[in-house]
Structure formats: C-alpha cells, structure tokens
C-alpha cells in the first residue's frame with residue numbers, strides 16, 4: 001500500500017493534467033447500448049437496415065444530427081417536422097430504457113477511478129452531448145461525483161465541435177492543454193483534440209486511432225497513466 005501511495009504521488013507530480021473530463025454514454029455507463037437499441041427500433045420502423053458499425057457514426061453527436069445520419073444511411077428525405085417527430089419518438093424509447101436502469105449498470109471500477117483522481121487533487125467534470133445526461137446521472141446517483149456537468153442543453157454545437165469541452169474546462173477553471181478527456185466516440189475524440197486537450201479513447205484502437213491512448217474499458221485506465229500525458 002505504501003508503494004502504491006508513493007507511485008501515485010510521483011505520477012501526479014509528473015503530470016500536467018489538472019482535470020479529467022468524462023463523456024457519459026459508453027464511458028461511465030452502457031447507455032450507448034440503449035441509444036443504439038432505440039435508433040435500431042426506429043430504423044426498423046422506417047425499413048432501414050442499421051448495424052452497430054453504422055451506429056458508430058451516431059455516437060457523440062446530437063439527437064437531431066443522429067437522425068440526419070440515419071436518414072443518410074437509409075437514403076431517405078424527411079421534412080423538418082417529421083425529422084423532429086421521429087427523433088422525439090426515439091428519445092421516448094431511450095428514456096423508457098434508462099428509467100429502468102440500476103446504479104449497478106455503471107461500468108465496474110469507474111466510480112473508484114473518479115475517487116482516486118479526486119483524492120490526487122485532479123478536478124473531475126462531465127461533458128455529454130445528451131440532453132438526458134442530468135437525468136441519467138441522477139438515476140445512477142452519481143451527480144455529486146462531478147465538480148462540473150455540461151450537457152446537450154448547454155451548447156450550440158455538438159461534438160465533434162470542441163464547444164462542450166471548452167465550456168467544461170472554463171467552468172473547471174483549468175486550461176484546455178491541462179485537461180484529459182475520456183471518450184468512446186470518434187466525434188468525441190475529434191472534439192477533444194480540436195479543444196487542444198489530451199484524449200483517452202475507450203474502445204477499439206482502430207475506431208479511435210486519433211486518441212493519444214486507447215483502453216478497452218474505462219476501468220483499464222489507472223491514475224499512474226496520467227504521467228504519460230506530458
């Protein structure tokens with residue numbers, strides 16, 4: 001235990017990172033799965049074939065942009081009114097899925113990682129494109145784990161635009177270059193890089209090749225890895 005304490009102390013002394021900013025869906029909890037299931041249900045209703053590979057394009061982007069990408073995949077055109085109506089229908093299904101979610105569905109090891117970061121004086125924020133982010137973290141009882149929460153209701157431009165991460169950094173009072181973002185979406189990795197931040201991809205190294213580092217699961221990240229970002 002003593003060795004661990006010394007190791008962590010050294011790591012934190014050696015790192016530039018002052019804040020960690022987490023995406024929510026697919027990083028903290030498996031809600032990315034529920035987004036996929038709800039979009040797939042809508043795609044089926046519209047007679048569009050929709051695979052998990054197609055779904056990668058929807059990750060991280062706003063609800064309405066996701067709807068537009070689904071239309072591109074299906075090669076269909078819709079009026080603004082129908083586009084919004086169908087995006088709302090998908091959202092109602094998504095909300096229905098997440099309302100049945102249990103705190104046990106938080107990815108294992110994620111709250112422990114957040115606690116370890118905070119114990120080392122690293123600020124921790126949440127930046128999610130989802131307009132449901134606050135509801136989700138309340139349902140999971142993790143709303144107090146984050147010093148700052150920025151969601152889809154607070155921004156004009158969704159990921160891959162850097163706006164959400166820049167706003168989170170500003171609220172945390174940390175320079176973008178001293179922030180490390182945890183992201184499972186290609187659009188999210190692009191947003192973090194465009195914000196001038198460090199980025200850890202959560203998922204496949206092929207999919208998230210632009211990230212500075214990629215781990216399969218959020219809990220595979222250890223505090224000592226902060227020293228890699230200098």
Ligand code: BG6
Pocket residue numbers: 024025032035058059060061062063066091128129130131132133152185
């Ligand atoms: C992101 C998800 O976190 O939020 C996207 O990765 C989703 O898949 C986006 O489309 C918007 O979510 P919501 O809940 O506002 O429809």
Ligand code: MG
Pocket residue numbers: 023024025026027032059060183184185188
């Ligand atoms: Mg995500």
